Amino acid sequence: MADGDLGAPDKRARSGRSARRESRIGGAGGVKRPYIVRNIPTYDILSDESLSRIEATADRILAEIGIELRDDAIAMQLYKQAGAKVTPISDDVWNLRFEPGMLREILKTAPAEFTQHARNPANNVRIGGKNVVFAPSYGSPFVMDLDKGRRYGTIEDFQNFVRLAQTSPWLHHSGGTVCEPTDVPVNKRHLDMVYAHIRYSDRAFLGSITAPERAEDSVEMCRILFGADFVDQNCVVMGNFNTTSPLVLDGVTTAGIRAYAGANQGSIHLPFLLGGAVAPLTTAGMVAQGLAESMASCALTQLVRPGSPAILASFFSSMSLRSGSPTFGTPEPAIGSLAMGQLARRLNLPLRCAGNFSTSKLPDGQAMQQSMMSMMSAVQGGANYVLHSAGFLDGLLSMSYEKMVMDMDMCGALHAYLDGMAVDDDALAFDALAELGPGQHLFSTQHTLRHYETAYWDSALDDNQPWETWDEQGGIDSAKRANTRWKKLLNEYEAPALDEGKDDALRDFIARRKTAVQDMWY
């Protein structure tokens, strides 16, 4: 018998050799699972005593140092009414202190699991619990590929990354700012970004958070797509909100959080912690601070609208001792992410954590080694929503076309990994060994014939040929194969059908919004 669950619902429903074979082969033709239901336990590295000490430190930070809130009197009032001790620092800045346990109590109304709806209901994702959702990387101003090198991202790049994600059976969510479309005015690019997710993907996505009105626009476009009543009752979009570490919430962020929560939409509450700069260098301290900041930010959602979906989050990075530069995909943050998973489960909240992090400037060995160390901490630690699952290079400054498809393929391997191991009579395969006995190859046993098409996840990108064959075919490395592959995927991409009436309404909404205000470039 298998340990734990059997997989996501659609996987359980499918059967037969061809369906199972398809579901394990990478590439655009693969059968998509809407999300992963983990079938192996989480990797719990800290004792209850250590976890309690981290929680007590977070509580002490919140009670004795406090969170500084800037430029949002409405949020200040909400925290104050909930019991926070508010000390004015200036007219628009307040220090908020929370008695130990207060935020935990507030967070009890937040759902442990929720569904984010996609315009294609087959792609709805369930966030929280044993579920794992992979989404592309988020927020890079630059893009790079092996042909053209590194340059500022454009809306065309943005659309390309949405298309690439859509082709992958191993991603589940279209993400958000897959790169900054720097050729579109700052105050209008959110419209083109949200439209690209809606038009070129049929998966769930993230909306804008860079200004409260852009958050409202994101929700409004979803109302056009899903209908206003549906949006009021269901999560169809989420915003990814960074705290201003250490220990600050700025008003643009809190107003955005209020916009999403008020509309019953999801929000992610992310301290981006670089040890030694905006957090302690020691991992336990970084985790305690991250927990404090994310709880304080999350709690606002419940003060606005109890029951609205919120995701606890952390982003840990380290520092090169030689250069002082931030480093990604290193061991200490991986350990921190595993601990964060334990803490999120104790809070009974969904978690966003880690991803395919790397400091490398190329899709090379360093990139994939660092990525795998970081990504393993996400999937083993029980992260439910893994932003930065594909494309991340250059310490998040660049989105790489090659890394995007390499990471997508790795996400496929992680599907098989999280499926764990079936332990039943068929899998134990006594009969397979008994059939021919000692010293006889198993190529022709019934067991092998029955399983050979489905037993192993098969990479669409890796080279697994004999050296001679590989050499005859040009001796291509994985980065160059990825270069060929992303072009092929884009070339073969077909946009999912979109209702013409809705498309027209969305375009009309965008056109009106764009003409209503002047372009802004900062």
Add this chain to the structure above:
Amino acid sequence: MADGDLGAPDKRARSGRSARRESRIGGAGGVKRPYIVRNIPTYDILSDESLSRIEATADRILAEIGIELRDDAIAMQLYKQAGAKVTPISDDVWNLRFEPGMLREILKTAPAEFTQHARNPANNVRIGGKNVVFAPSYGSPFVMDLDKGRRYGTIEDFQNFVRLAQTSPWLHHSGGTVCEPTDVPVNKRHLDMVYAHIRYSDRAFLGSITAPERAEDSVEMCRILFGADFVDQNCVVMGNFNTTSPLVLDGVTTAGIRAYAGANQGSIHLPFLLGGAVAPLTTAGMVAQGLAESMASCALTQLVRPGSPAILASFFSSMSLRSGSPTFGTPEPAIGSLAMGQLARRLNLPLRCAGNFSTSKLPDGQAMQQSMMSMMSAVQGGANYVLHSAGFLDGLLSMSYEKMVMDMDMCGALHAYLDGMAVDDDALAFDALAELGPGQHLFSTQHTLRHYETAYWDSALDDNQPWETWDEQGGIDSAKRANTRWKKLLNEYEAPALDEGKDDALRDFIARRKTAVQDMWY
């Protein structure tokens, strides 16, 4: 307080900033830890019920199908005297069947932990329990580097890999057949290999297993080095023995095992299982078979000399469904290795498992992604002796100079990973956040100044610079940096001192053995 142990003894003994800083920086100047004492728990993925089912299947394989023993009547008698049911198949071939639990009972005399001595006692390794020992890859006929490509290995390559391993603070053991020295006659190369380990390294190493007399020669050379009495009472060399899967023990192997165990030396008992070829395609079946074969092989040591050190082992690989080629560093074997760790702990035996596996033909992204997935399963699964920790490419057919130094660096990251997270007042760092308060960077806090040299493991190979700096310096990828680095390490390498009398005696022994017989090339 930290969860678990504090680290290896020598690490506990050292203190002070400079020692701690050195111990975390890669490269030849780093302070070496003789081995890792893990400070995080193992990753246990299977339930007790599933583990029991795998064990019951292994027992059933041993009782109902049996192990075929070839060409070793002495081993047959030992198994028979211990209670195995022996059925002759021909004059020199027997089927051995074992009642459920019989081998487990025999294995109770094998030590759960033991020390393998190095000629430099500071490099003695403790194998078993919470200890983790990294050794280079083993057995590739080819070597490769970016300059000269792939070619057959030579004794010069062999010596170079021993030297490279010796320079690394992140490997603990010199390994064995770091590549095949194909320019030395087959029946004499073991002498040059053992001598290279003794001469160019001062760490523990593996001896020859390809013929019983070569095993004896390996032990004899150790008697010259350590003294015969010391060797009789202590483990100073080990042999790495493969079963002939499925379910066969050949006489060369069992005679070699008898030679090592009879001399009280260590042995590793490795089924090399390729799913679909010599084992079932399903992971649970592969693990059950591996457990059965390794237990049967291990048990022989205790029949020869109860208490002699033996290591349970597994090597799992999968198959490309498209090409039929074996694949390495894939998810199913990683899951299998984690399960094998649980089974070894239930047997209370040390485990060798997984390593830096890859099918890639270059030290590229595929290589390091596959390596990390496989290597993580070794360190998380509780493997005690990790052969193939550095250099593995091309599905074990090639030893790569660049991958060797890339993997050595990764082993450094895994030191920091296995150290886990200290959770004490200093690490929780409340004071660091309180010192300047919300919104203030922590660069100048006392906590940061106190920790910045030691907080993070620092790669000697990764690029962590800003993109502009990296670009100005030529935009070098990690494989090319590794190419520069192995040449630098070899250039700076200095052989550890060796007693001249012992060196002369070893050379004399080798010369006599070499002249005693004709060269053989097969």
